[in-house]
Amino acid sequence: MSDSLLGLDEPPQPRDPNASGAYRVLARKYRPQTFSELIGQDAMVTTLGNAIKRDRLAHAFLLTGVRGVGKTSTARLIAKALNCIGPDGQGGPTIDPCGVCEPCRAIAEGRHIDVIEMDAASHTGVDDVREIIEASRYSAVSARYKIYIIDEVHMLSKSAFNALLKTLEEPPAHVKFLFATTEVNKVPVTVLSRCQRFDLRRIPAELLAEHFARVTQAEGFEAEPEALALIARAAEGSARDGLSILDQAIAHAGLEGEGVKAEAVRQMLGLSDRGAIRTLFGLLLEGDAPGALASLRGQYDLGVDPQAVLRTLLETVHAVTLAKLGTDANSGQSAEELKSLERWAAGLSFPALHRLWQLVLRGHDEVARAVLPIEAAEMALLRVIHASQLPDPGELARQIASGSVTISGGGAPAAAGPNGAAMPTSLGQLADYLEEKRRFQLATQVRDYLRPVRFAGTEVEFAAARPLPFDFIKELGAALKELTGTNWKLLCVDVPAQAMTLREEQAASEQAERDAVLASPMVAAAMEAFPDAELIGWSKTGS
Structure with missing residues (x-):
């Protein structure tokens, strides 16, 4: 295979945070080197371990998941696991590669001749795949298995996929294929059916926060738990994204001579202060329009994006709903926040929470498209306040049916x-x-x-x-x-x-x-609160 196919990204380096040389970002420095360091993917590790122990290894693996959950790292770990020979040179495939034998070190350093990585995003054609097919006929030079790691495999052309099918279905015994993709829906079903598929999950925020705490400690920095929780939530399940944010936060802390602070992370991410959001949410529930608009403007003046305010309000409504359901609290929530959530959960009905969610979500979408974002955000909050005292649709229907809602302009009597x-x-x-x-x-x-x-x-x-x-x-x-x-x-x-x-x-x-x-005022307000609602089945006879 030509050298042009080598190198998916920066090859992983042996773990040594204190090693001299050029600075390596945290996402590279703390790339997992063993399956025990691969966080949030326990089910996949168990399945692979059992397959290796029972010698039931598939000839092709497909790893899928969102960015930064460890697809490429897992592929490299599988390559290590299959080719590890142990410290004494007598070992076989293992879910716990030693990391010290020559194959393990060579794979970790990206120089093993029998572990070939290809980026399908830049090598999409059928000629690139033909090189793989031709090279796969020859036995491994020094390893137990010749392994091909193809990242973003969905980028291959249709002709490239077709050329790969026969070899993928019946590869030589010494060859293993490891595919990684973020868009598995674009991979042909003919390829999917020939692979053992592993769906890597988004990493829970709690696990990410714990991982980031270990990283900051290894880097010699202190970090507030709330700051790490903010970074974990912003990462949206991606370890790589979270480590990139943490890298930036540590750099900021280094300049200031302090640890990683929650307030600094909020400013860095453009997040609204959760205490201010709790105040704003309370003002909305109380129907205090001047207070709510002043609170919003105060955050806007501090540089907080209006859309971020509404996004955090959505998170608050969701958290209140979960609290009302009695689910376990998020580990990143403070005692004060938990107390507020419990109070709101006790005072709000499920229909009211659902209405709040729809109103704030509609406002969030409007602000995203608005020419004047802060003005759109203010109008969205006023709409929430206007509808805050309305009965839920079921209660409204009962009031209309009972005649407690006065309706003018009725038709002539029958x-x-x-x-x-x-x-x-x-x-x-x-x-x-x-x-x-x-x-x-x-x-x-x-x-x-x-x-x-x-x-x-x-x-x-x-x-x-x-x-x-x-x-x-x-x-x-x-x-x-x-x-x-x-x-x-x-x-x-x-x-x-x-x-x-x-x-x-x-x-x-x-x-x-x-x-x-x-x-009628009540129905008009209800229709404004629920723009997709329709008045159906209404007549003087109630039919």
């Missing part, structure tokens, strides 16, 4: 139906009368087709809203004579009637009633 022998006195009563007597088609036609002009006893004049069926008047007259025993005079006039049909009148009444419901 026409009274005929009472026994009484004759219909309006077109509406006529339709109801026909329906009561089970003449449903005629009742529907009266409602849909006729606009009233004059209704006097048994003389009815109407205009047609649409062309009438040919024998409609004849059938209606015969039905009324049969039902009432009286001849009816039915006349369709050509003079346009101003009135609506009964169906049009009903639709207009329901629309007016719906508009009145939406215009």
